[in-house]
Amino acid sequence: MTPNKLGLNLAMLLAVGLPALAQVDLSGSWASKNHEDAMERGAGPNPVDWAGLPLNEFGRAKALAFSQSTISMPERICWFQTQWHIAAGPFNLKMWNETDPLTGKTIAWVVGGWETRAPMTIWMDGRPRPSKNAPHDQTGFTLGSWDGDVLTAVTTHMKTGYMRRNGAAMSDQATMTTHFIRHGSMLTVAAVLEDPVYLTEPYILTRSYTESPTLLDSAGPPCIPGDEGVEEGRVPHYLPGKNPFLDEMNKVYGIPQEAAMGGSQTMYPEFRDKIKDKVANPGKCKRNCGN
Amino acid sequence: MRHRISKGTLTQLLPFMVGLLMVQTGLYAQGAGGRQGGPPPTPKAAAPIDLTGYWVSVVTEDWRYRMVMPLAGDYQGVPMTPAARKVADTWDLEKEKASPDQCKSFGAPSLLRVPGRLHITWQDDQTLRMDTDAGKQTRVFHFGNWQAPAGPATLQGDSVAQWELPRPGDPRQPPPPPDPNAPPPTHGSLKVTTTHLKGGYLRKNGVPYSDNANLMEYYDLLREHNGDLWMVVTTVTTDPMYLREPFMVSTHFKKQPSDAGWNPTACSATW
Numbered sequence: 001m002t003p004n005k006l007g008l009n010l011a012m013l014l015a016v017g018l019p020a021l022a023q024v025d026l027s028g029s030w031a032s033k034n035h036e037d038a039m040e041r042g043a044g045p046n047p048v049d050w051a052g053l054p055l056n057e058f059g060r061a062k063a064l065a066f067s068q069s070t071i072s073m074p075e076r077i078c079w080f081q082t083q084w085h086i087a088a089g090p091f092n093l094k095m096w097n098e099t100d101p102l103t104g105k106t107i108a109w110v111v112g113g114w115e116t117r118a119p120m121t122i123w124m125d126g127r128p129r130p131s132k133n134a135p136h137d138q139t140g141f142t143l144g145s146w147d148g149d150v151l152t153a154v155t156t157h158m159k160t161g162y163m164r165r166n167g168a169a170m171s172d173q174a175t176m177t178t179h180f181i182r183h184g185s186m187l188t189v190a191a192v193l194e195d196p197v198y199l200t201e202p203y204i205l206t207r208s209y210t211e212s213p214t215l216l217d218s219a220g221p222p223c224i225p226g227d228e229g230v231e232e233g234r235v236p237h238y239l240p241g242k243n244p245f246l247d248e249m250n251k252v253y254g255i256p257q258e259a260a261m262g263g264s265q266t267m268y269p270e271f272r273d274k275i276k277d278k279v280a281n282p283g284k285c286k287r288n289c290g291n
Numbered sequence: 292m293r294h295r296i297s298k299g300t301l302t303q304l305l306p307f308m309v310g311l312l313m314v315q316t317g318l319y320a321q322g323a324g325g326r327q328g329g330p331p332p333t334p335k336a337a338a339p340i341d342l343t344g345y346w347v348s349v350v351t352e353d354w355r356y357r358m359v360m361p362l363a364g365d366y367q368g369v370p371m372t373p374a375a376r377k378v379a380d381t382w383d384l385e386k387e388k389a390s391p392d393q394c395k396s397f398g399a400p401s402l403l404r405v406p407g408r409l410h411i412t413w414q415d416d417q418t419l420r421m422d423t424d425a426g427k428q429t430r431v432f433h434f435g436n437w438q439a440p441a442g443p444a445t446l447q448g449d450s451v452a453q454w455e456l457p458r459p460g461d462p463r464q465p466p467p468p469p470d471p472n473a474p475p476p477t478h479g480s481l482k483v484t485t486t487h488l489k490g491g492y493l494r495k496n497g498v499p500y501s502d503n504a505n506l507m508e509y510y511d512l513l514r515e516h517n518g519d520l521w522m523v524v525t526t527v528t529t530d531p532m533y534l535r536e537p538f539m540v541s542t543h544f545k546k547q548p549s550d551a552g553w554n555p556t557a558c559s560a561t562w
Contacts, residue, residue, distance in 0.1 A: 033539040034368060035368045035369065035370070035538055035539055035540050036352045036353045036368055036540045036541075037352050037353060037368070038367045038368030039367050039368075051354045051355070051358070052350050052351040052352070052354040052358070053351070147478065147514075148457040148478025148479065149457040149478060149479075149480075150478075150511070150513070152513075177515065177516070179513050179523075181480075181509075181511050181523070181525075183455070183480065183482075183509045183525065186509075186525060186527070186539070188509070188511070188523060188525045188541050190513055190521065190523050190541070190543065192515060192521075194517075202515065202517070202519065203351060204349060204351060204521065204543055205351060205352060206352070206523050206525075206541035206542070206543050207541065208525060208539040208540060208541050210539070249355075253355055253359070253362060254359070255355060255359055259358070259359075266350075266354075266358075267349050267350055267351055268347065268348075268349065268350070268406075269347065269348055269350070269406035269407050269408065269425065269552075269554075270552065270554075271358065272358055272359075272406060272562070275359070276562065279359050279360070281360055281362075281384065282362065283362065283363060284362060284363045284364050285362040285363060285364040285365035285366075288367065289362075289364050289365050289366060289367065290365065290366040290367035290368060290369065291366040291367075291369070291371050291376055
């Protein structure tokens, strides 16, 4: 074998044996399986239901001041959905990679956007994160890295938005870490939100998807502010102690108010012992019962 | 213009290229960690991730179905067949309280949705064991060529486990053959397939799964920058009798430094 042929053979052997390590192909259309939190992600959560959310007292106070009419204000119609909506919303995912036209290497992964959530561009090229004083927007800034087969994306520089669509807010200081885990035709997305302003500890949601043969669009229609009936000059809100839905979870599900108010203790099994004697069973489901 | 590689250069590069190839392929080889000419490593020795220890449920999802008794007839999110609906609609809280079987919602398809703590240990080199404090249940994950014993179906079924290691390319393709010379892997997942299940409840309010249900699970570890270690379990329950499509949920647990909080309690049909 001539040196050139030997070199060529070795190069081919390496090309077969040395694909980019652990860079799983996440591209495609992924159908969201909304088998958990179906109502919360679809129609929306009940008012004053923050059970399982590690709110601090500021987060709780802000949430209690929230009126659903807030998002009918023209200034707030498109306010709601930051990148956290990947985990909290019900939508399918469209993912693709952007490549360097010269080298063909992946420089970014993109998760397509929807009506009120901009696409998430996960930069893989090691570019620096913007200054902490750089402007924040709904999109934020996201850097990614591979940890084995798992793509981990860290998003900062988001504007304030929601954590749950009933007024639990995230601040513009929040950091979102999103892990994309592919197992064959299944995708699991684990999203962890840390917010030094409104949370006492990280808030994690994990979601499931299956590969879809139906081609998804890379973005939804744009969010367009309009008049939804809130008169000019009015800022919908509830003053402290005046939220009319404080007892909603108790009335509908028999869940005591101390659970509905959230806090990190409501995330852990021990909390069940604390409320065991306070939970009423109101009987049969009367609304939003599924199936 | 043609560039020729000299024989001398090639001779110098050859060991490096071959070595690189061996290291790279080894990183995604199934069953890595063995020694040349020796027996393949046991599943315990070959474990790419360490699932052992104590884990606590962190209930941020399906809270009102998991932390308290769900309302009768609340089936949100479960793709039930009409037959399942018919069965679930007959569920009665008082009858459940009086039932001698309090463990219907503690079977393998729903066990990890019950708030509580897990204790995972190696029972032996081929067998991983999971104990739960809630309901005092035990699941056993068998690696290798384990054969399920004959007998009636059980609450936790028969579980076969395998490690899935990171590898490039199309994850839908079968893994490459084992490489006995590969270094120990550092990433991967545990895949568990469970059959021979006795029917039970996916939710405490009587959403059923049948004796024909099968379960597939993936266990993954995620390390956060603050040091938290999470175990994420993706669970797919298939049941043509009671589910229109596979029921797919993911459940997360946080690693605990000790057994603090471990509180074994009996099954309860109503709490």
